Amino acid sequence: MAELQHFSGAGSVETVNYSSTLSSTEQDLSSQDSSQVPEAASAEVEVHDSSDITEETSGPIKLVAEKDQKTLFAVLQFLRKNNLGETVNALEQEAEKAGVKLKGDPASGSQLSTDEVSSLLSAYSNEADPSSYEDNYRLLQQCIETSLDAHKCELAQLSYPVFIHMYLVLIYNHHETKAKSFFHRFSGVLEDFHQNDLSQLSAVTMKSQMEGNNFIFSLRSNKYVVRISQDSNDMLKRYLEEKNKPLVQDIIQSHITLDVFEGLPRTRTQIKASAGGLCGEARQDENKVKVFYGLLKEPDIDIPLEDDDDLDDSQDGSSKSKKRKKKEFLSKKNKADPNAPALTRIPLPEIKDADKLEKINIAKESLKRVRLGGMERVAPSVCCYTFTNAFGTVTAVDISDDSSLLAAGFQDSHIRVWSLTPRTLRTVKSAAELSLLDKEGDDIFERMMDDCTGVESKTLFGHSGTVYALSISPCRTLLVSSSEDGTVRLWSLLTWTNLVVYKGHVWPVWGTQFGPHGHYFVSCGQDKVARLWVTDHHQPVRMFAGHLSDVDCIAFHHNSNYIATGSSDRSVRVWDVLNGNCVRVFTGHKKPVLCLAWSPDGRYLASAGVDTDILIWDIAAKVMVGMFKGHTAAVETLAFSRDGEVLASGGLDNTVKVWDFQQVIWDIDTDDIGMQRGHATITDHNYLLSDFPTKESPIFHLHFTRRNLLLSVASFLNPS
Amino acid sequence: MCNLALMAESKTPGFWTKNCEKSGLAAVSTDSIKAAAESIGISQLPDQVSVRLANETTFRIKEIFQDSLKFCNHRKSRKLSCQDIDNALKSKNIEPLYGFVSKDFIPFRFSSGGGRELHFVEEKELDLNDIINAPLPKITYDVAIKAHWLAIEGVQPSIPENPAPEKQFSIDILKKGESKEPKTGIKALKSCHVQNNNPLISAKKPDSSSTSLVSLKPQFTHELSVEQQLYYKEITEAAVGSSEARRAEALQSLATDPGLAQMLPRFSTFVSEGVRVNVVQNNLALLIYLMRMVKALMDNPTLNLEKYLHEMIPAMMTCVVSRQLCTRPDVDNHWALRDYAARLMAQICRSFSTSTNLIQSRITGTFCKCLHDDKSSLAARYGSVAGLAELGPNVIQSLALPRLRVEGDRIKNILESPLLNAIDRTAAEHLRGLLVKHCGHVIKGLRQPPDLSEDYSNEYGYLGPLICQHITKLREQEAHKSRLLASAGLNRPAMGIGSRPSLMSTGSSSSQQNSSLSSSPNLDHQFSLNSNPSSVGASSRMTFYGSNSKTSMFDGS
Structure with a gap:
């Protein structure tokens, strides 16, 4: 309940809403019929609409028992605090009907509320001598320094969490000057990558500032996880018992989780590779669930490979080799992946004729694909689309899967779509004209478009804040965009109008992406939650909560069953769409994660962000398997080639870099014991294949065409 | 809030x-x-x-x-x-x-x-009126997309949309931590060593030089075209190779070609590194070739060496005052190299010394320090006196004359010591000759005849009588000349042109010069002989040079 105090009004309403929608969404997903909308989902939740909140809250009231009364008081208190007077009255009336007396004196309510807050903070109340903290911390340092080399690195992991919590205890107990001197004395010796957090921490100098601060809230509501080997753990325990220092022991007990593993202690590089999370590393047990990372079996479509290819058929040799290629291609398609989820695990939209045509196109194009990896690899060709006269106002870019459309979002909240092919962008004909058309005709999709309206680019207006992310649907008729105004909008690329405004995120929405099969899309934002939406529902069907800070980027798995998110808490999480559970947590980034990419085989995940390192994660083995260093500024985009042999990255350092991903996979030593235990293994091998600098143009988006031509989108910054 | x-x-x-x-x-x-x-x-x-x-x-x-x-x-x-x-x-x-x-x-x-x-x-x-009445600002251009090839099969086409290749080059350098250019320089040096068939040098070649050379790389920020790289390779090989004809052509090219500015830093590094390596190995021939390269570069009117003096001057200074420049100091004529380098140094001073960079005073200071240092060798002293002399009579008068007595005593001690060896004797004799000639020239202007041997002896010590003799001879020559001129009624013939060693002449013309102007020993010719130790004995060269050239070397200055 204390969480309520830390979300603003709308956020907490969402949490209430979540619980009620969750039960209904199971059936919602299974039923493809959109007319059969579940009850709870139909209840529109407008943030400031008090009557709706009453409806929502009236449900739980009927369940009121003695112990729930407390909860009700808190809700009431919250409503009063936010001046929702009408709702308060309604709730009180409802409660009375249910036989609960709420109309007690308001003082008791407020008393409760403050109690809630203080109960959370009270973990810090401590009557120990404030000056003993420095001695105690120095003792811990001594313990680390005097330990054997093998354990030194492991124990050194403790110095940061113990430091921050000691500091917070001092602040909480009003020993401001002591806290300050404690901070100055010891902050210098901590690892570099903690500096960002330390500067946030140093800003907090009074107890009053601890309340309502997101960062502090994350620290004190989560135990800091330190992974440590059995031996090191025993050593630490022995040492602390010997010295009889209850202060350090207390801190470790109440604020730190020691995740103990069997076997040899980790090396310094291993520890450093996976360190950096806001609350330490992921616990082992968090990554236990099996993930069906394989690709779905392609539906059987009769792909007419033989008929058209008029150009090459004249040459016998080439057509023969082509045939062989086709055979390989077909055989590959038909094999069932043992790691794939069942086709019906997540209901997918039915395949339409247009989708079949698209699949045939993909298959044809992929035959002409250039190999960028392997022995006979060709160095990549890069076509760069540069925005001119944009003056750095471009904030989001996406290219459609068939590379025919480019959409860009701007700082001044408009969206523009360009056609990258000679085909112009046309609007659909008016309803009157459409009614005259023969709907059974083969060329209906062509005839329904108005040829007079063809232009090279179209502008979409609707958002009222910077557009942070865009995604074009696989069928190229829809576009979702997310913005600073807290909304996600669905646009039609046939009528060029806004179809739906999805409200739910209250704060800026940092990322959004269409699912690989359409129909579903995901969004994530500053409210630390990622949401799964279905285009025909105005409410999310899943919410993925667990990140400790903003969720900065999101990526749909190729089989539509999983979602990866990257966050400002420096962790990457993988979520199961079926039940909304977090199935993988990876730590290792030292700064916010800004982009993610799934490898085409679905097994590996690449992530990168402000700390400029690109990390490769193995979903099956649950470990980090590679690290690409080389960028000098934030990495904004990642893209795997269509065959998954190379990884391209681009960012604010104005370069496109291409990395040998295949080699990384070959280099993985599956017999390595450390790896089996989930320790990151990083080689010093340089995987950089090529490096293409641009002229003062940061790279915003990378996209491999179906033939493996790399498209990059950059924005020219006038050097003025 | x-x-x-x-x-x-x-x-x-x-x-x-x-x-x-x-x-x-x-x-x-x-x-x-x-x-x-x-x-x-x-x-x-x-x-x-x-x-x-x-x-x-x-x-x-x-x-x-x-x-x-x-x-x-x-x-x-x-x-x-x-x-x-x-x-x-x-x-x-x-x-x-x-x-x-x-x-x-x-x-x-x-x-x-x-x-x-x-x-x-x-x-x-x-004022609201001002704002309302102000002309509307220009409408900004609409956002547009422009497509271009960032790379075609891994190669960035050089189009205006892509960054200039120089930038990439510097990135390459930073990335690899070493540049290609200095390496070719070293290679050229190596190849010339091989051509010289000097096993000592090629065997002794220190590895450290290559690494230290690499550490100089950040200066090379622009890339040479393939043609320029070829030219650089050819020139450096020819300039230090064994073929005198090719060398002459190379030096001619260096002295006259107008488009070398971009390669100057490489040449400068080539010279300074070449001197560094070869002075350790006492390879006189190569040092002479390198000095001739410097001369050629200085003669090129389109080049400005000012930016590269920090590399050139130390190299040249080394060739003037180094303790040892050749493997056999008693017979090899390293004096000619010292004289030659000293003259180049003087030329540098004249061309580039300003009140801000103080090149002349710094060079003079270095020479003086060497001269005043009791421990410096005779060869080094010779070099510093030669260097000072090239800077003009005033410098000699103020800096060398006061030391004349001390130096005289030192020479006397060496020559009269019972443990005299050939090296010391040659060095002492050369130094004595040099001091007598230059100081004599200056003293002649200071003193009026009659020139009495005792007076000189009293004033200048051991060298006094010799100087006295020298001055008497000079005065006689002068008197003879003026008489001749008076009788012929002609102006003084332009001696300077013929007497100055022509350094850039080709091999064929140099022999002509040699025969026609007996007073001008051709340095080029001499050095070409020097480079083939097997064909001409070192001692014969010594006599050739010693007997003919000494006076003529300085006439030009």
């Missing part, structure tokens, strides 16, 4: 306390709080309150900035903008500062008076 944030926005420099050494410790000063309180009519704010407020303000401002960084990240920008701060305020449910835009980076003005310092935002009063 909103008020505080507003104040925070006007993040005046004075608003923060100045004693914030670390960026993380910046804090709002209590004075700022008091000033703000006064501005809204609260005077005499208690200290405790202002401290608390300052603390709180600092915290809130930091919080806002941390949040605004997020917005900056998601805008895919490296620069924090006002918009980001507005967005951060908005997400904290604080009204943003509408319309806070400024052309300046820091739009604050400073003012002080009455013991107080203040920073403020300048807000001019604007």
